[in-house]
Amino acid sequence: xxxxxxxxxxxxHALAWAIAQNPKCDQLFCAPGNAGIxxxxxxxxxxxxxxDAVVEFCADESISFVVVGPEAPLVAxxxxxxxxxxxxxxxxxxxxxxxxxxxxFTKEICDACGADTAAYAYFTDIHAAKEYVREQxxxxxxxxxxxxxxxxxxxxMDIKTALDALDDMFGGAFGAGxxxxxxxxxxxxxxxxxxxxxxxxxxxxxxxxxQDHKRAFDGDKGPNTGGMGAYSPPPxxxxxxxxxxxDETIKPTIAEMARRGTPFQGVLFAGFMIKDGRxxxxxxxxxxxxxxxxxxxxxLGAQVLDALLACAEGTLDEARINWAEDHAICVVYAxxxxxxxxxxxxxxxxxxxxxxxxxxxxxxAGTKIENGKILATGGRVLGITARxxxxxxxxxxxxxxxxxxxxxxxxxxKDIGWRAL
Ligand code: AMP
Ligand code: GLY
Numbered sequence: 120x121x122x123x124x125x126x127x128x129x130x131x132h133a134l135a136w137a138i139a140q141n142p143k144c145d146q147l148f149c150a151p152g153n154a155g156i157x158x159x160x161x162x163x164x165x166x167x168x169x170x171d172a173v174v175e176f177c178a179d180e181s182i183s184f185v186v187v188g189p190e191a192p193l194v195a196x197x198x199x200x201x202x203x204x205x206x207x208x209x210x211x212x213x214x215x216x217x218x219x220x221x222x223x224f225t226k227e228i229c230d231a232c233g234a235d236t237a238a239y240a241y242f243t244d245i246h247a248a249k250e251y252v253r254e255q256x257x258x259x260x261x262x263x264x265x266x267x268x269x270x271x272x273x274x275x276m277d278i279k280t281a282l283d284a285l286d287d288m289f290g291g292a293f294g295a296g297x298x299x300x301x302x303x304x305x306x307x308x309x310x311x312x313x314x315x316x317x318x319x320x321x322x323x324x325x326x327x328x329x330q331d332h333k334r335a336f337d338g339d340k341g342p343n344t345g346g347m348g349a350y351s352p353p354p355x356x357x358x359x360x361x362x363x364x365x366d367e368t369i370k371p372t373i374a375e376m377a378r379r380g381t382p383f384q385g386v387l388f389a390g391f392m393i394k395d396g397r398x399x400x401x402x403x404x405x406x407x408x409x410x411x412x413x414x415x416x417x418x419l420g421a422q423v424l425d426a427l428l429a430c431a432e433g434t435l436d437e438a439r440i441n442w443a444e445d446h447a448i449c450v451v452y453a454x455x456x457x458x459x460x461x462x463x464x465x466x467x468x469x470x471x472x473x474x475x476x477x478x479x480x481x482x483x484a485g486t487k488i489e490n491g492k493i494l495a496t497g498g499r500v501l502g503i504t505a506r507x508x509x510x511x512x513x514x515x516x517x518x519x520x521x522x523x524x525x526x527x528x529x530x531x532x533k534d535i536g537w538r539a540l
Pocket of ligand 2: 408
């Protein structure tokens with residue numbers, strides 16, 4: 120079959136790398152893709168949010184399966200558009216994508232199905248919100264509702280920070296979509312980890328756990344980023360915790376979405392805060408994580424396509440994952456200055472031959488190729504991803520490779536996986 124992936128980051132390179140290995144995949148396209156994806160797929164200059172263009176492309180190229188990477192096209196309804204056009208699609212409807220787009224929606228779902236998560240209150244009025252903060256005290260968590268690309272959350276350790284965050288959010292700091300509506304949450308202590316589960320709307324299939332590193336610098340210092348690295352599996356996600364998360368939060372959520380007539384079909388990426396044997400939901404995303412998907416895909420390999428197809432076809436109850444007792448790690452190589460401003464167009468050298476090792480993949484997040492040269496085009500640029508029998512083995516393999524890359528304008532963390540090593 121011919122397959123189209125929408126998106127062009129490290130997540131989509133990881134998906135493309137895994138899908139291209141499956142014999143069911145004849146021709147693979149990716150829109151817009153990047154220089155790394157171009158090694159395994161035909162990159163198409165097309166906006167993933169332009170439903171008409173995507174449907175037309177699918178007809179022209181006889182595409183029989185579309186995998187949607189990022190959240191923005193999902194929230195904009197690309198999966199609805201494609202399914203209405205009769206195209207098999209992996210990814211939730213706009214209605215089900217509310218699990219990521221609206222924090223208040225997710226909280227309502229959690230209330231309705233009894234999922235374990237932080238206590239909360241929802242405000243559209245700044246005075247009432249400030250009153251609530253003063254009543255509750257700090258630490259407390261302030262969240263702008265809507266897609267704020269991870270920037271709409273302030274974990275306030277004191278009242279002043281919380282009140283300032285409310286001033287910012289009601290002042291429109293996060294745009295029209297976020298800010299006029301705010302969720303205020305109980306602060307949860309513990310260790311965070313992510314859990315990835317596929318659902319066809321009814322059935323669920325766990326496909327792995329991971330932990331990312333959000334701060335820019337070693338020792339979890341510096342500003343928050345989209346993720347500077349990840350590893351799988353994290354020891355904190357024991358079988359018992361994983362089962363608890365599945366039984367007490369994820370399955371009830373999927374059932375509640377179906378009950379409301381908006382079944383969730385796609386990957387549910389759940390962030391949990393774990394303490395004293397209790398996993399509590401921090402948030403849902405309706406897509407794979409980046410860089411979490413790099414380590415998940417590295418471990419799953421070609422079988423991921425069968426699982427995604429089963430998900431889209433509604434036959435997930437028959438799907439199986441064959442687990443290897445392996446470990447994976449991804450070290451992100453980012454442009455100096457990221458997550459602030461950074462230079463674009465700098466040259467990256469020394470990538471040739473690194474992927475000859477079957478346990479190592481250099482997954483591209485923000486690159487382009489120009490006159491045969493690989494140029495950096497984004498903040499997070501490469502994800503050096505390795506697999507091994509132990510995390511230490513995977514770690515050593517990834518770091519040995521990254522040291523061979525010549526990119527003076529980039530930086531990476533030296534301590535990815537430290538909690539588990
Ligand atoms: P979110 O966008 O909801 O995932 O929030 C971003 C980050 O803020 C999370 O990954 C957590 O580190 C932190 N966070 C969010 N909600 C809470 C909470 N209720 N308690 C403690 N930390 C939180
Ligand atoms: N690494 C976090 C995310 O993909 O949202």
